[in-house]
Amino acid sequence: MTTKQRASAAPYAYEGLDRVIHERARLSVLTSLLTHPKGLTFNDLKQLCALTDGNLSRHLKVLEHAKLVEIIKGNDQNRPQTLCRITATGRKKYMQYLTTLEQVVRDAAKGAKNAPDLTLLRKLAPAEG
């Protein structure tokens, strides 16, 4: 079965949502790095993504292993500094991922438009949640 046939049989499978990128913390890190092509320090990333040292380290390792980011160890005024940067591969894969993400948003927007009147539903059904 070709990719196209699979997509038409399973239009909501969203196979393009690469799990390495889709995980929330890694999506945060990659989006930060995409918008800062010159790179970000470990501490900047930690703050921008609201991650702990341990969590950021763990996710950076996964991203580095997948060759989506590169970690450059260096010094800034004699203090050790870690610079993180998205690679060309990372950028390319992120853009592929984004195509599917945009599809999800489009599908959902279409679904939301066809929504039944929620006010009416709430009157008919017992309160949920």
Added chain:
Amino acid sequence: MTTKQRASAAPYAYEGLDRVIHERARLSVLTSLLTHPKGLTFNDLKQLCALTDGNLSRHLKVLEHAKLVEIIKGNDQNRPQTLCRITATGRKKYMQYLTTLEQVVRDAAKGAKNAPDLTLLRKLAPAEG
């Protein structure tokens, strides 16, 4: 710290990406159900999302436990049939999730626009991936 202050300090944290919804298979299931407000049978969902019986069952349980979907057991021409439907809570939470997802897409689009010339980068750096 208020939510607004947190967001400005960590603009890429994307706290609105509820992990119950964000997981790829569950995002598939919920988007299918959002676009089919009358509900879908277990078999329809399986096909639309390209999931196995076991995977779909497992994820439906998580979604049902979170009160995002409801599972209705019934019969169709004397054969047992399971109907899955998104709840009012599910629809509300999905729409909240969608707001953050749209923010990711906007941030990424902004980042992609500021991208350095990839052709040039490829000439300068050794091939990756």
